[in-house]
Amino acid sequence: MVEKPQRFRVGDKPRDAVETEWEVFVRDEDDSPLRHAGGITAPSLEIAYEQATKLFAWYAVDIWLCPADGVARFSTHDLDDDAEPVRIETGGEDRSFE
Amino acid sequence: MISISKLLCDVGAEGDGLRYDAASETSKPQITEEKQRRPVVVWNLTKQCNLYCAHCYAAADTETADGELSTSEGKRLLDDLASYGIPVVLFSGGEPLVRDDLTELVEYAAESGIRPVLSTNGTLVTPEKARELRDAGLQYAGISVDGLRGRNDDFRGKDGAFDAALRGIRAFLDADVKTGLRYTITERNAPDLRDVVDLLYEEGVNRFCFYHLDYGGRGADISNVDLTPGEKRKAVRRLCDMTREYHDRGHDIETLLVGNYADAGFLVEYAREHEGRDAAKRVYDYLEQNGGDPTGERIADVDYQGNVHMTQFWQGYSLGNVRDRSFGDIWDDQTNPLLDRVRARDDYLTGRCAECCYRDICRGGSRLRALSAHDDPFAPDPQCYLHDDEIGIAPSFEASGD
Ligand code: SF4
Numbered sequence: 426m427v428e429k430p431q432r433f434r435v436g437d438k439p440r441d442a443v444e445t446e447w448e449v450f451v452r453d454e455d456d457s458p459l460r461h462a463g464g465i466t467a468p469s470l471e472i473a474y475e476q477a478t479k480l481f482a483w484y485a486v487d488i489w490l491c492p493a494d495g496v497a498r499f500s501t502h503d504l505d506d507d508a509e510p511v512r513i514e515t516g517g518e519d520r521s522f523e
Numbered sequence: 524m525i526s527i528s529k530l531l532c533d534v535g536a537e538g539d540g541l542r543y544d545a546a547s548e549t550s551k552p553q554i555t556e557e558k559q560r561r562p563v564v565v566w567n568l569t570k571q572c573n574l575y576c577a578h579c580y581a582a583a584d585t586e587t588a589d590g591e592l593s594t595s596e597g598k599r600l601l602d603d604l605a606s607y608g609i610p611v612v613l614f615s616g617g618e619p620l621v622r623d624d625l626t627e628l629v630e631y632a633a634e635s636g637i638r639p640v641l642s643t644n645g646t647l648v649t650p651e652k653a654r655e656l657r658d659a660g661l662q663y664a665g666i667s668v669d670g671l672r673g674r675n676d677d678f679r680g681k682d683g684a685f686d687a688a689l690r691g692i693r694a695f696l697d698a699d700v701k702t703g704l705r706y707t708i709t710e711r712n713a714p715d716l717r718d719v720v721d722l723l724y725e726e727g728v729n730r731f732c733f734y735h736l737d738y739g740g741r742g743a744d745i746s747n748v749d750l751t752p753g754e755k756r757k758a759v760r761r762l763c764d765m766t767r768e769y770h771d772r773g774h775d776i777e778t779l780l781v782g783n784y785a786d787a788g789f790l791v792e793y794a795r796e797h798e799g800r801d802a803a804k805r806v807y808d809y810l811e812q813n814g815g816d817p818t819g820e821r822i823a824d825v826d827y828q829g830n831v832h833m834t835q836f837w838q839g840y841s842l843g844n845v846r847d848r849s850f851g852d853i854w855d856d857q858t859n860p861l862l863d864r865v866r867a868r869d870d871y872l873t874g875r876c877a878e879c880c881y882r883d884i885c886r887g888g889s890r891l892r893a894l895s896a897h898d899d900p901f902a903p904d905p906q907c908y909l910h911d912d913e914i915g916i917a918p919s920f921e922a923s924g925d
Pocket residue numbers: 784785788875876877879880881882885886887888889903904907908909914
């Protein structure tokens with residue numbers, strides 16, 4: 426039996442003061458999973474991509490960029506003052522594993 | 524951070540921080556057998572600053588930024604850092620003294636077992652504030668002065684900044700807070716360096732920390748006023764000469780270099796030239812223990828909005844945000860391919876850094892400058908000032924094991 430995690434919706438505070446923060450996702454090879462690889466600060470998508478290319482061009486086949494404020498984050502980590510507990514009705518049954 | 528006074532004059536005063544590039548402010552011994560396991564964390568408390576310095580890596584502004592970590596978030600961050608075993612937090616900015624909860628956060632850090640130290644422009648430090656911070660547990664204050672009066676005020680964008688910084692230095696010294704100079708060397712202020720040291724020594728300062736320009740924030744915009752590699756070499760040589768002169772006269776100043784690990788190789792060469800082979804070997808061994816450029820390993824940065832960076836200078840790329848994940852989880856995340864390669868950079872360095880006989884004590888210098896100059900984080904540091912013949916010939920003692 427595993428305990429259900431208590432997650433919080435992380436608040437939507439800005440991640441950069443002047444430009445835009447872009448979450449970066451990279452895929453190493455065609456058949457490997459896409460993974461989060463940090464964030465880049467840039468004024469536009471074009472420049473964010475240019476920066477990402479410099480940082481990850483040496484290996485990644487795919488680079489995906491997403492504005493940081495376009496991501497909804499649910500986490501058990503609750504440092505954020507605005508973190509709101511999130512409850513989802515799951516039917517009352519505990520999850521279990523073999 | 525490389526201590527010239529320790530390496531050339533064998534003076535490692537209490538609190539020396541060879542191993543910490545952000546913090547000349549630690550009580551840990553300068554040279555140890557073990558590599559530091561946890562990074563020193565620079566926390567940029569705010570983007571706001573009362574000055575507008577030309578070289579500010581944090582691109583600080585006269586306004587606060589939206590979404591700065593609050594007092595309660597800051598305390599939770601300090602809990603997080605303490606439980607991860609962070610030894611030192613360097614409160615920085617912007618100007619950290621514009622936040623009215625600075626004392627509270629310094630006290631909280633000290634109570635959590637983290638050594639709190641401060642980087643400030645000094646202009647807002649009153650005698651009362653200095654005593655308050657001392658009572659809260661502040662262990663060290665590094666105050667930035669970047670030239671004599673006229674040049675400093677020009678650089679800092681405000682008339683009177685030099686005199687205000689001097690008042691701040693006096694306030695900390697009077698409150699018995701260990702205080703040092705931070706001086707970012709550029710083409711503009713290199714000529715003032717000796718005079719500033721002489722003047723502040725008269726004031727009672729005996730610790731002088733010299734920063735090379737890194738190319739983050741507004742530092743990138745003024746990379747054209749960075750010293751050329753040849754001028755850098757001259758400036759570092761002058762600092763070495765000055766340190767020895769002071770010590771020869773019985774004045775035990777500490778002088779430290781930050782931000783360009785070509786300095787490590789230069790100090791070995793300098794020691795060989797002035798003190799002979801055995802001294803050069805001793806310097807090399809100390810620096811090897813130190814571990815070279817600390818980016819992504821012995822230094823970390825949390826910015827005012829909670830983004831975690833590999834150094835305080837590399838603000839354009841973040842590993843994650845402490846509002847989303849704990850600092851330790853972000854720092855230990857081995858799935859981050861860039862962090863992974865930066866930590867294993869010895870295997871990825873290219874060009875002269877790959878071949879260099881000082882690679883183990885330098886580790887390629889600044890990856891951020893390499894990225895700025897060559898669009899490649901593993902290219903050579905453009906501000907390496909060592910000559911090809913110096914880096915191409917392995918020091919004869921290097922592999923001897925004696
Ligand atoms: S060549 Fe590279 S590794 Fe060698 S001293 Fe210069 S910056 Fe450091």
